[in-house]
Amino acid sequence: MSADELYDAVIVGAGVAGALTAKYLTRAGFRVLVLEAGPATAESYSGYTKHIEHFYAANSKGPESAWPPDANAPQPDTSDLRNNNGYFVQNGPNLYGSSYSRVQGGSTLHWLGVSLRMLPEDFMLRTRYGVGRDWPLSYDDLEPYYRKAEREIGVSADVADQHYHELSFPNGYDYPMQRVPLSYSDQQLATAVDGMSVILGEEPVALKIRSYPAARNSIPRGDYKPVGAVEVQADGRVNELTFGQRCAGNTSCTPVCPIQAKYNAGKTLAQADRGKLQVLAQAVASKINIDKASGTVQSITYQRYDGTSHTTHQAKARVYVLAAHAVENAKLMLASGLHGQSNLVGKTLMDHPALYAWGLTAEPIGAYRGPLSTAGIEELRAGQFRARHAAFRFDIGNDGWRASTGAPDTTVADAVIKHNLFGKKLYDQLASQLSRQVRFSLAVEQLPDPANSVSIDPRYLDPLGNPRPVINYRIDEYTLAGMAAATKVYQQMFRQARITDCSTGESGWFPSVAYGDSIFHYHGMGHFSGTHAMGNNPSNSVVNTEQRSWEHRNLYLIGSGTFPTMGTSNPTLTLSALAIRTAEHLIAELKG
Amino acid sequence: MERTESFIGLSMALTGFGRLQLLGTSMASEYLRTLSDLLPEGVLEELLVAYDRVPTGNSHDAAVAGQILGDAKLGPVARNLILLWYTGSWSALPDAWRAAYGASVLDISRVISAESYQAGLQWVVAGAHPAGAQQQGFGAWSLAPERGVL
Numbered sequence: 001m002s003a004d005e006l007y008d009a010v011i012v013g014a015g016v017a018g019a020l021t022a023k024y025l026t027r028a029g030f031r032v033l034v035l036e037a038g039p040a041t042a043e044s045y046s047g048y049t050k051h052i053e054h055f056y057a058a059n060s061k062g063p064e065s066a067w068p069p070d071a072n073a074p075q076p077d078t079s080d081l082r083n084n085n086g087y088f089v090q091n092g093p094n095l096y097g098s099s100y101s102r103v104q105g106g107s108t109l110h111w112l113g114v115s116l117r118m119l120p121e122d123f124m125l126r127t128r129y130g131v132g133r134d135w136p137l138s139y140d141d142l143e144p145y146y147r148k149a150e151r152e153i154g155v156s157a158d159v160a161d162q163h164y165h166e167l168s169f170p171n172g173y174d175y176p177m178q179r180v181p182l183s184y185s186d187q188q189l190a191t192a193v194d195g196m197s198v199i200l201g202e203e204p205v206a207l208k209i210r211s212y213p214a215a216r217n218s219i220p221r222g223d224y225k226p227v228g229a230v231e232v233q234a235d236g237r238v239n240e241l242t243f244g245q246r247c248a249g250n251t252s253c254t255p256v257c258p259i260q261a262k263y264n265a266g267k268t269l270a271q272a273d274r275g276k277l278q279v280l281a282q283a284v285a286s287k288i289n290i291d292k293a294s295g296t297v298q299s300i301t302y303q304r305y306d307g308t309s310h311t312t313h314q315a316k317a318r319v320y321v322l323a324a325h326a327v328e329n330a331k332l333m334l335a336s337g338l339h340g341q342s343n344l345v346g347k348t349l350m351d352h353p354a355l356y357a358w359g360l361t362a363e364p365i366g367a368y369r370g371p372l373s374t375a376g377i378e379e380l381r382a383g384q385f386r387a388r389h390a391a392f393r394f395d396i397g398n399d400g401w402r403a404s405t406g407a408p409d410t411t412v413a414d415a416v417i418k419h420n421l422f423g424k425k426l427y428d429q430l431a432s433q434l435s436r437q438v439r440f441s442l443a444v445e446q447l448p449d450p451a452n453s454v455s456i457d458p459r460y461l462d463p464l465g466n467p468r469p470v471i472n473y474r475i476d477e478y479t480l481a482g483m484a485a486a487t488k489v490y491q492q493m494f495r496q497a498r499i500t501d502c503s504t505g506e507s508g509w510f511p512s513v514a515y516g517d518s519i520f521h522y523h524g525m526g527h528f529s530g531t532h533a534m535g536n537n538p539s540n541s542v543v544n545t546e547q548r549s550w551e552h553r554n555l556y557l558i559g560s561g562t563f564p565t566m567g568t569s570n571p572t573l574t575l576s577a578l579a580i581r582t583a584e585h586l587i588a589e590l591k592g
Numbered sequence: 593m594e595r596t597e598s599f600i601g602l603s604m605a606l607t608g609f610g611r612l613q614l615l616g617t618s619m620a621s622e623y624l625r626t627l628s629d630l631l632p633e634g635v636l637e638e639l640l641v642a643y644d645r646v647p648t649g650n651s652h653d654a655a656v657a658g659q660i661l662g663d664a665k666l667g668p669v670a671r672n673l674i675l676l677w678y679t680g681s682w683s684a685l686p687d688a689w690r691a692a693y694g695a696s697v698l699d700i701s702r703v704i705s706a707e708s709y710q711a712g713l714q715w716v717v718a719g720a721h722p723a724g725a726q727q728q729g730f731g732a733w734s735l736a737p738e739r740g741v742l
Binding site: 052053055056057058059061181182183184187218246247248249250251252256258259364365366367368369370371374398399400402408409411412413416417420422423424425426427428430431434435 | 605606607608609653656657661670671674675678679681683701702703705706707709710712714715717718719720721723724725727728729730731732733734735736737
């Protein structure tokens with residue numbers, strides 16, 4: 001198959017949304033071209049191994065550390081926040097703290113794997129609490145697709161743990177795999193915390209440390225077969241490797257699972273009908289070409305690069321699916337002069353700005369072992385208080401203070417350089433400290449605000465001449481009040497669990513934001529969303545419930561950019577459910 | 593005393609780890625070479641000779657503290673050697689030290705190698721394993737931690 005041929009679908013982006021679409025369409029017999037801006041370096045196992053080695057030797061062990069960008073497809077990096085000199089042109093007033101990767105497999109190569117469903121009330125925030133906007137879909141509309149997504153990406157959980165805040169599942173349903181075992185740390189903390197009451201708004205809330213659904217392989221249920229490490233060989237043949245069928249506790253879901261026991265989109269691409277699929281890596285979509293009279297897409301222009309040279313091509317298909325990421329989808333639309341009739345393309349950018357809280361437990365909890373986290377606190381995600389401030393979710397780390405302070409290295413440096421310890425005293429001090437380190441992430445909801453946006457500016461271009469994203473971003477009172485409430489809850493919880501609070505704002509690159517007398521040091525969760533939101537009419541949205549562009553009938557924009565609001569769940573499971581729903585719609589369209 | 597022997601002895605005194613554990617990391621010769629390559633001429637020899645002169649017995653630790661860690665020239669190098677063993681990374685020496693005793697282009701903060709990262713003693717002392725390597729197996733994280741053994 002040559003790229004000049006007419007395909008049934010052209011998909012821009014080989015991340016989770018694009019891969020699911022490609023798998024569904026090719027298996028239904030349709031011919032698909034996937035254009036991936038980044039390199040395909042993780043496709044073979046030898047290539048994947050080089051990324052692991054890169055992580056080992058990297059000075060910074062951040063989320064991007066295993067995935068260096070190609071200059072032709074640049075990407076944001078959280079370390080750029082120190083000097084605000086990265087891929088993003090950040091206009092403020094606050095810094096957008098998240099990153100993503102442009103590589104075949106997308107950011108699932110370094111995601112944590114948290115696969116929570118959104119809550120039923122998250123779909124009707126406006127109706128319930130008078131804030132944000134309602135989705136044009138309900139939880140019940142999406143529920144069957146959540147089940148499909150949980151099977152596609154391989155989610156481990158016990159449904160018995162997941163009944164809270166009106167979450168419902170059909171009778172007899174359970175997840176494809178048993179829950180990932182709770183860490184020793186989770187168990188010890190649960191003993192201290194479970195059942196304690198905190199006040200949110202005016203309501204008492206009883207806290208519970210709970211296993212969350214994770215796209216990490218565990219013990220399968222029924223006929224489900226966990227998908228371990230896979231590679232696509234140079235000749236296109238798929239090779240299933242003999243490891244990764246269970247999580248083995250590498251404690252590095254982010255930035256790289258060395259055995260691929262955690263889901264990544266490469267697994268889904270490998271499951272497509274490879275005879276119907278062509279994937280072009282190092283192919284940057286640069287323009288969507290529209291027929292002015294009808295508004296339909298005629299082709300997508302893309303640039304294939306190799307080193308410092310590139311060639312320009314056109315891809316043609318019956319339908320076009322943008323699955324390049326919330327920011328890259330918006331950027332490509334704007335670069336093509338497509339703002340949407342409501343002018344909402346790129347607007348209402350959201351994230352889950354998050355705070356770290358960290359401390360020392362009274363007894364050893366066995367930090368630095370297991371998946372990066374295995375439990376969270378979900379009780380804080382819903383309630384009447386949402387009329388006044390943001391909801392939030394706590395995630396409990398199993399990796400000591402790594403994310404918040406750069407430990408264990410910084411703990412060692414502190415003992416050696418500041419306290420001048422050596423020999424047995426040094427050993428004893430570190431043994432006592434490291435195994436008692438615990439860290440919570442307090443991820444806070446953010447509402448859609450038209451002032452928060454991705455735009456483009458001809459002054460800011462990348463090496464191929466494509467625009468760099470210009471970000472305007474502000475954390476509003478609603479979210480700041482949520483941060484204040486989250487802070488109170490963690491402080492109460494630390495007292496109850498006898499955790500010595502060691503949280504300071506001094507360390508690292510964290511941007512800060514003031515609220516009353518407080519300064520919050522926050523980071524992003526990588527949960528970009530809202531940039532091509534779904535709605536029930538063209539005046540309030542960019543796409544309809546099928547993720548189909550209102551103006552361009554053969555164009556679909558998929559991914560978390562579609563979310564009208566984001567609730568408090570990590571977006572990958574929901575965007576996967578939406579991608580599957582759209583893929584089924586596309587199959588019907590293409591057949592018709 | 594033979595150079596490598598002095599280096600191992602010094603490293604034992606500084607890190608609190610035993611000979612077998614240090615040799616078991618397979619990093620000793622690489623770390624010795626790292627120091628040799630980046631320290632100004634003669635500093636490494638001075639450090640090893642200073643350690644050879646430290647008396648054994650009850651006054652050993654006090655002598656290490658006073659004659660090595662307390663020495664303006666040798667102290668920062670010795671502390672960096674501790675960090676190297678524990679983390680697998682070299683930390684650039686303080687500017688004042690470089691001004692006084694000499695600078696090297698190799699004296700920059702960096703992970704020495706993919707192997708040194710995995711060999712960091714910090715993971716052992718934590719009762720854990722290096723993130724991304726030496727996996728402990730499905731469910732091991734749900735058991736109480738074992739304390740590393742000196």
